[in-house]
Amino acid sequence: xxxxxxHFLADDDLSAAEQAEVLDLSARMxxxxxxxxPLEGPRSVAVLTDKPTLRTQVxxxxxxxxxxxNPMLVDGRLAGVGxxxxxxxxxxxxxxxxxxxxxRTGPQQRxxxxxxxxxxxxxxxxxxxxxxxQVLADWQTIIEHKGSLQGLSFAYVGDGANNMANSYLLAGxxxxxxxxxGAPADYHPAAEVLTRAEAIADRTGGSxxxxxxxxxxxxxxxxxxxxxxxxxGQEGQDSERVQxxxxxxxxxxxxxxxxxxxxxMHCLPAYRGKEIEASVLEGPRSVVFDEAENRRHAQxxxxxxxxxxxxxxx
Numbered sequence: 112x113x114x115x116x117x118h119f120l121a122d123d124d125l126s127a128a129e130q131a132e133v134l135d136l137s138a139r140m141x142x143x144x145x146x147x148x149p150l151e152g153p154r155s156v157a158v159l160t161d162k163p164t165l166r167t168q169v170x171x172x173x174x175x176x177x178x179x180x181n182p183m184l185v186d187g188r189l190a191g192v193g194x195x196x197x198x199x200x201x202x203x204x205x206x207x208x209x210x211x212x213x214x215r216t217g218p219q220q221r222x223x224x225x226x227x228x229x230x231x232x233x234x235x236x237x238x239x240x241x242x243x244x245q246v247l248a249d250w251q252t253i254i255e256h257k258g259s260l261q262g263l264s265f266a267y268v269g270d271g272a273n274n275m276a277n278s279y280l281l282a283g284x285x286x287x288x289x290x291x292x293g294a295p296a297d298y299h300p301a302a303e304v305l306t307r308a309e310a311i312a313d314r315t316g317g318s319x320x321x322x323x324x325x326x327x328x329x330x331x332x333x334x335x336x337x338x339x340x341x342x343x344g345q346e347g348q349d350s351e352r353v354q355x356x357x358x359x360x361x362x363x364x365x366x367x368x369x370x371x372x373x374x375x376m377h378c379l380p381a382y383r384g385k386e387i388e389a390s391v392l393e394g395p396r397s398v399v400f401d402e403a404e405n406r407r408h409a410q411x412x413x414x415x416x417x418x419x420x421x422x423x424x425x
Contacts, residue, residue: 159212252398253334265283289317339385339386
């Protein structure tokens with residue numbers, strides 16, 4: 112019987128130890144960009160995109176190339192995944208050609224359906240529910256600036272019900288961080304995600320706090336983070352979201368309540384004057400473009416880890 116490959120569909124698909132292993136490997140790969148070649152051949156990795164993309168596309172393409180592989184871009188809309196052909200049929204075709212599949216799509220159910228049919232690792236490059244590759248890059252960035260993750264206070268303010276908040280809760284709990292979400296009551300994380308994060312935090316020494324107060328979330332924090340208030344597909348809700356989230360904007364005043372050495376993060380694209388003040392985004396606390404670069408290194412490490420896990424299983 113063929114062993115099922117290891118997939119990365121949500122942050123807690125990795126254990127705490129596995130997350131730490133990937134982050135350690137990512138740091139080593141950043142220091143030696145061409146020293147790890149698990150895709151030598153080259154072996155191909157399919158990168159499917161159903162949504163607009165800049166960082167996901169360029170970081171995965173560069174990562175796959177640096178690992179010795181061939182990035183195979185598949186336009187999900189052109190391929191008609193789940194429309195022109197079923198997701199399982201598309202997956203079984205791709206699995207015959209590539210070493211792994213990376214997918215940036217919408218509903219989480221789509222990528223779970225792909226993983227169920229795949230004989231190679233499937234990686235979530237963004238869904239409506241999670242953005243786990245981004246958070247690996249964020250954690251690498253924090254380690255570079257703070258030395259470690261365990262015990263740090265991480266404050267995320269804005270839309271507490273979106274994919275970034277979900278991933279920060281789960282991955283932060285895995286890392287033993289004190290994760291604080293500051294969001295309006297109508298935009299708090301789903302109870303199911305909170306339950307998972309709290310259970311993980313109980314094991315790792317982390318903690319979870321969800322509050323309506325941006326000030327409470329940020330108070331004394333080591334890291335202050337936000338995201339766009341209007342995600343892809345929510346453009347029709349722009350005015351009501353701007354009104355709801357205005358008190359959660361990452362301004363100089365809000366950040367002044369964090370630790371004096373706090374860093375500021377944003378996964379981009381950023382809308383200056385809305386979720387973050389231009390002076391904060393461009394200021395000395397900002398590590399936003401370090402995050403953008405670290406997508407490449409973290410994803411290299413993730414790919415190598417998943418491929419190695421598959422080799423061990425066989």
